[in-house]
Amino acid sequence: MAGFRTCTQPPIAAERRVLADKLAVEENRLNGPSPSSPEHARTGPDAGAPILRAAIRIGTKWKNGRTLRVRFLNGSDKQKAKVRQYAGVWTEYANIKFDFVFSGPAEVRVRFDDSRTTWSAVGTECLAMADSEATVNFGDLPDGSPERNFSADILHEFGHVLGCIHEHQSPSSPIPWDKPAVYKYYKEVMGWSSSEVDINVLGRTNSSVGILHSEFDHDSIMIYPIPGEFTKGRYSSSAKCQLSAKDKAMIAEAYPPSRAAVAAAAVAAPASAPAPAVVTFNAMETRGWDDAGKRASKTQVLVGNYDAAPSLAVGLNWLDVSGATNVRVNAYATRIKKNSANIHLDTWSDTRLYSAGCTWFHAAAADPDFQIGQFSTEDGNHGRDTPLGRTTGTVKFARPYASPPKVIVWLNQLDLAASSSSASSGWRVRATATDLTARGFKLRLGQVDVASGSFSASKKGQAMQSGQVSYPAGTFKAKPTVLSAFSMLDCGRATSLRAMVSTDSVPRKMKWRIEPWSDSVINSAEASYIAFV
Template sequence: MADNDAPHLCIEKTTGNKTLPLSNLRPSRSGSGPPSLAVLHSTFWNPGTSIRVKFMSGGTPRVRQRVQYYAQQWEQYANIDFRFVADDDPDADIRISFEKDGSWSYLGTECWTIPKDEATMNYGWFDDNTSEQEFSRTTIHEFGHALGCVHEHQSPKALIDWDREAVYAAFVSPDGWSREDVDRNIFNRYTAAEVEESLFDINSIMMYFFPGRLVKSRVGSPVNYVLSVTDKAMITTIYPFQTHNSGAWSTLSDRLWYPPVALNARQIDFDPPYPSPPRVVVGLTSVDMYYGTNLRVKAYADNIAESKFRVHIDSWANTELYSGDATWVEAEDADADYQTGTFDTQGLHPWNQPQQKNSARIKFKNGYQDTPNVVVWLSGFDMAKGHNWRIAVSADGIDKDGFTIHLDSWADTVLYAAQASWIAYAKGKDGVASGADDTRNYRPWYPAQEKNGRKVDFKAGMYNRVPKVFAALNYFDFDSARNMRIKVSTPQVTADGFTWHGDTWGDSLCYGVGVSWIAFG
C-alpha cells in the first residue's frame, strides 16, 4: 500500500442528493473522515436497534474476526447493537464484501434501499498481513458511515482552505476522477439542516488524512486510528442509552447511615441532555429503617428538566431512615413505545384508613397495537410498627388499552398507604427484556434467610453483549421486631442473564423478597 502522502481512494456511498458528496479519498495507511464527527439526520437508526451484519464473499477468518471486533467499538458509546449473523442470513441490514475496489460504506439506513444480494460495505485491502492499526482505522471509520457519520471536511463547519489546483492535480486522471468528481467528493459540503455535528475535531476517526500539500497552510491532518473524545460524546448524543446517567443513587453516597435523616435528595444530570424533559420512573432498591417507629418512605423524582432532575428518598413524622437506595429508568417524552406512570393508594382511601387490598385500572394514554409488557416497582410505603411488614406490587389483566395494578399486604400487616411506579413498552421492542421474580417461587417463607436471589436467564440469543439491568423491589416480608434492612442488586450481568440478590444484614429477619427488572441492550 501507498505511504501516508499518497491518498487511497475510498467511496462513502449515498443514495441521496447527487450534488452532495458521494465519495471520499482516503489513504491506505493514514487517517480518514471529517474534521469532526458529523452525522446525516436522514440516515439515523433508532437508538437501541439491533443492526444485522453479515459477510458476503471473501475475507479470511482472521480478517472477519478483526472487522467484527473493531466494528463493535462503537457499541461502547452508542446505543446500537451490531449483530453479526450467518453468511446466508437473508435479512442482514449491512452486507460486507472484500472486493478490490477500495473501502466504502453506504450511510446509515440507506443500506435498506440496496438490493439484498448486493454489498452495503466493502473492504478493499484487508488480508492476514494487515496491521491492527489499519484494521482499527478503517473498520471503525466505515462503521461510522454505517451509523450515519459523514466526512466532516464536507460538514458546514469545515473551513479547510484547500489548494484546489493541488487537489485536482492529485486526484484527476483519465481513468479516475474528473474535476466534477473532485468537487462533489472533496469541496462540496452538506448544509447545516442536513447534519448534526460537533465542533471541529481534527482527531476524529471520521477525519480522513490529507497531506499538507493539499491545503494552502501546508499543514495536513493527523493519522487517526481510534475514536476521539469528541467522537465518543457525539455518538452518545445521537444514539443515547436508555438512561443518560448511572440510573442509581444511594443516600450513603452523600452521608453516613447514622444519624438518620428524613429528607434526602440529589441532583442528577442527563448526559447528554434530552430535547425536552423526559419521564423518569423511580423504584426503591434498599432501605435501612428503625423498627420502633412506623415505616414511612417514598422515592420519587421532581424538577425534571432537559438536562437534570432531582431524585428523593424521604421519610416523615417520627420514622428513622438510616439509608435508602433508588433506581430509575428514563424515557424520552416523544417516545410513544414507552408509557409510564405512578399509583398511590391514597387515591383510593385516606392514609388513616388502612386497607390491605388496593387495586386500580390503569388506562394507557395511547393504546398499543399488541399487548405490551409492563414493569411495576415499589416506590413508597407507610406501615404500622408492631406488625410484620408485608407488601407486594403486581400487574395483571394487561391488554392493549391498560392493566390492573395491585398494592397489597396480608395477615396482620397494617398498610396505611403505598406507592408504585410503572413502565409499559411495546412487545418485541428491540433490545428490551423484562420480568419479575421473588423468593416465593423457590423457597418457603420460613425460616427467614439473610441471602436471597437466584439466576435469571434471558431468552436465548436475546443479547450478544452485556445489557444494562435495572431492578427494584416488588415484594417483601419482614419481621417487625427487628430493624427493616433490605438491599436488592444485580452485580453479575452477562449476555446470557444475571443473578439478582435481595439481602439483609444485622439481626433483620427476611421471610421473603422480590424484584421486577428491565434490561436494555
C-alpha cells in the first residue's frame, strides 16, 4: 500500500485543558458547556433536581467577525506566500479575517520543518499555548512541493484553525473501518501507537461536542485519504486539495456574514429569484444560560434579493427549560422585510427558560414551489385553558399544486404541563401531516402515546408461561404497536437453547407468552417491551 499525506492531531495537554476551556468561553460564550451539564449546578426551583444530559466539552469556535493575527516563525518567501494564498480561501466564505503580522502577539503561529509531521491546534485551543510555540506546523512542504500539496495541506490545517474537525471522525461518519488493518498500517508506516491511531483516525467525536461539523462529506478537505484496504474494499477516499461545496456552506453557517456585508452583496446580486435559505438563532447569543429570561431576539439579515417581504417559517431546535413549571416557549418572527426579520424566542408566566434555539426557512412569498403557513390549537380549536391530548386541523394551500407536494412540519410553540413524578409521565408531542392532496392536508397535533415495562416467567420447567400487562389508563385509544425482546434468560443446558417471546395487544392491555419448544427447558426469563401508536 502506497504511503499518503496525513495530519497528526495532537490532543491538548491535560494541564492546559482548564485554561483552554476558560479562554474558549471568554472568546465566544457559545463555546460554553451544555446548560444542563453537571458542572452547571442550578439554583432556585430546580435546585437538587437530577440533570439528565451528559456533560458537553467546551467548543473551539472563534467569535464571529474575528480578525486572527498570523505570524510566521520561519519559512521561505514561497512557503509564506502559499499560506497567505490558501488560508485566504476560507475567508471567502467565513466571516473571519487573517492579518499576517511580522512581529508581536498572534493567535496563529506557523512553523515549517522537515519532520514530515503536519498538524494544527483546533480553533481557540491555540490561545492556551505559549506565544513562542507554533500552533500550526507544516512538516512536509519544501519549496519544491507540487501545487496540489500546498493547497491540500494549507487548506486542511487552516480548517482546523477555524475549529473544524477531521471529517472521517465526524459524528455522522459512516466509514466501515477494518480496524486491525488501520492499526497495522499506521504502526508500520508512521510509528503510531494504537491510541494515536484512535485519536487521529478511528475515534469519532461525540455529536454533542461543541465543534464544527456538517453531514458527512466524502469530498471535504478535512477528510484523510482512505485506501480500500482500510475498509475491506467497502469504502475509499482520495486526497482532496480544494474546499467542497459542503465545506463552504458549513463554514459560512458557522461564521455568517455581517449585516453590512450581506447588504453590499444584495446590491451587487443579479435580479433573479433568490434560493431559499436556512439559518439559526440561540438565546445564548444574547445572554448566558444562567441569566434565565423571558425574551431573546435578534435582527437577522435575510440573504437574498427579494422584491417584497418573503415568507418565513420558524422551528424550535434547542430547548433547556425548567421542569418545575409548565414548559412554555414560542419561536417566531416579526417585522419581516425584504432583507431582514426580527427572530424571537420567548416564554411567559413562571417558566424558567435557560436557553432555546430555532432555525428558519425563507422563500419568496409568491414562490411557485414553496408555501409557508402556521397552525395553532388556539385558532378556534381549543384554548390554553382547555388542554387536550390531541387535536386535528385542516390546512388549505393558498395556491393549489398540480399534484400532492411534500410537507414538512416544525414545532414552534409549546405549552406543556409541568413534570410529574409518575414513571409513565413525560413530555411527548408530535405534529404530523396526513391526508395530503394537491389542495391541502390534515395536521394532527398531540401527545406521543408510549408505554413501556417488563414481564417475567419464573415457573421452572413449565412448557409455556403467559400473563398480561395493563397499560396506564387512557394511554391508547387504538391498538398500539408492541416491540418486545428478552432481557434475561436462564435455560437448561441438557438440550439446545430454544426460547421465544410474543405479545398480543389491544388498546387497554397486552397479553404475553414466553415458551420453549421441542425438549428445551426455561428455568426463568424476562422480557422488556415498548408500546406506541
